[in-house]
Each structure stands twice: as C-alpha cells, then as structure tokens.
C-alpha cells in the first residue's frame with residue numbers, strides 16, 4: 001500500500017490584502033511518495049511559490065487539507081510546525097539566502113543552532129564537514145560567503161539544507177541565478193541526494209532542468225493541469241557539459 005510523505009486534498013489559498021482577494025491556489029490535489037523527485041512548472045503567477053510555501057510549512061492553506069506523513073497539518077500547532085520545518089525539511093532558494101560576509105561554516109551550522117538538540121562543538125564540526133562533503137565544498141569551509149562563486153553559494157545553501165538530515169528538500173528555482181555548468185552541478189547533487197533516498201520538490205521554469213526530475217507537475221492559474229513521469233530523464237552526471 002502506498003504511504004505518501006505528502007498528500008493534498010483540494011488545497012486552496014486566497015490572499016487577502018486589505019480586502020483585495022487574490023486566489024493563488026484552488027483545488028490542488030496530489031500525492032508525493034517518499035523518494036520521489038518532482039518538478040513543478042508553470043507560468044509566472046500560476047501558484048508555484050504559494051504551493052511550495054504551504055508544502056514547506058511556511059504558510060497555511062485557506063482551504064482543503066494537507067497531510068504530511070499521514071497527519072493533517074491542521075492538527076499541528078505553530079510550534080510543532082516550526083519543529084517539523086527545522087527537522088524534516090530543507091529549503092534551497094534561487095537567491096541562496098546566505099548570511100553575507102559570514103564564513104561558510106557558520107552559514108551551514110545555522111539550522112543546528114535552532115534545533116532542540118544541543119550539539120557539542122565537535123559534533124557540529126563533524127556535521128558541517130559531512131554536509132559540505134556531500135556538495136563537494138569541504139575545501140571552502142572557512143571562506144566568507146561573498147568569496148564564493150554563485151554555484152558554490154548554492155552548494156553551501158544545499159549543505160545548510162542538509163545539516164539536519166531532512167526527509168524532504170524544497171528547491172525554489174535553485175539554478176535560476178546560475179550559469180548552465182553550475183546549474184548542472186546543482187542538478188547532479190540533487191539527483192545524488194535523491195538516489196540516497198531524499199524526496200525532492202523543485203520549482204523551475206526551465207524544461208531542461210525539470211527533465212532531471214522523475215515527475216513533472218504543471219500549474220496554471222492556481223490549478224494543477226498536468227502530472228506525468230519524465231520520459232528519457234536527464235542524468236546530470238552523464239551530460240557532456242559537466243565534464
């Protein structure tokens with residue numbers, strides 16, 4: 001029997017700004033199995049970011065239901081949601097969101113400082129080293145964030161997303177600010193993490209990037225209008241411009 005990590009039922013989100021209502025999502029129902037790699041595509045304004053924010057517990061829906069690991073998210077308090085966000089979820093953004101002029105080490109350790117477990121210094125160092133090794137960035141641990149290239153910044157951001165060993169990674173246009181070679185390296189890392197069992201949900205407007213996922217969901221006007229497996233999936237490690 002299937003046991004999805006994510007299931008939504010008629011998910012809706014209407015923003016209300018001083019009485020002006022904008023319907024950003026309406027009637028979105030789908031499931032994601034553990035270990036899947038889903039790309040969400042669609043034109044600007046179609047609701048992709050809103051959906052990611054709800055799935056990543058950064059915002060709550062105004063209608064419908066969201067079940068995470070089988071539990072209706074409505075039943076979680078704000079504190080419980082904050083804990084899940086810290087422990088189960090890793091975020092990667094187009095603009096990296098690193099602390100400026102701050103060492104890579106400090107950036108990557110940040111989620112550990114917000115977790116309930118109290119880690120010793122050596123444990124933190126070992127975790128940061130492991131996460132940086134996953135993204136081939138261990139040699140840059142003591143660099144300041146502004147001394148990194150765009151691709152390296154995104155790899156540091158992925159290491160930060162990995163530090164609490166999340167179940168699921170949400171990546172919102174992670175290659176949007178990168179040249180094609182650096183972008184492909186990011187897709188290679190995401191594919192490697194997915195091969196290790198992490199569930200990945202990626203927003204992208206690039207068909208080429210989406211073809212590295214296992215499945216593509218299409219959004220339009222706040223609704224889900226397509227959902228299918230990727231045929232002839234691209235494997236970043238085998239692509240010519242990575243060599």
Ligand code: ADP
Nearest residue numbers: 015022023024043044045046047048049050051
């Ligand atoms: P996408 O990520 O596909 O570009 P969004 O989820 O950002 O789409 O936006 C979907 C719709 O919701 C758009 O019409 C957008 O203008 C609107 N929207 C997004 N965020 C807000 C907000 N905070 N307040 C009001 N409207 C919003």
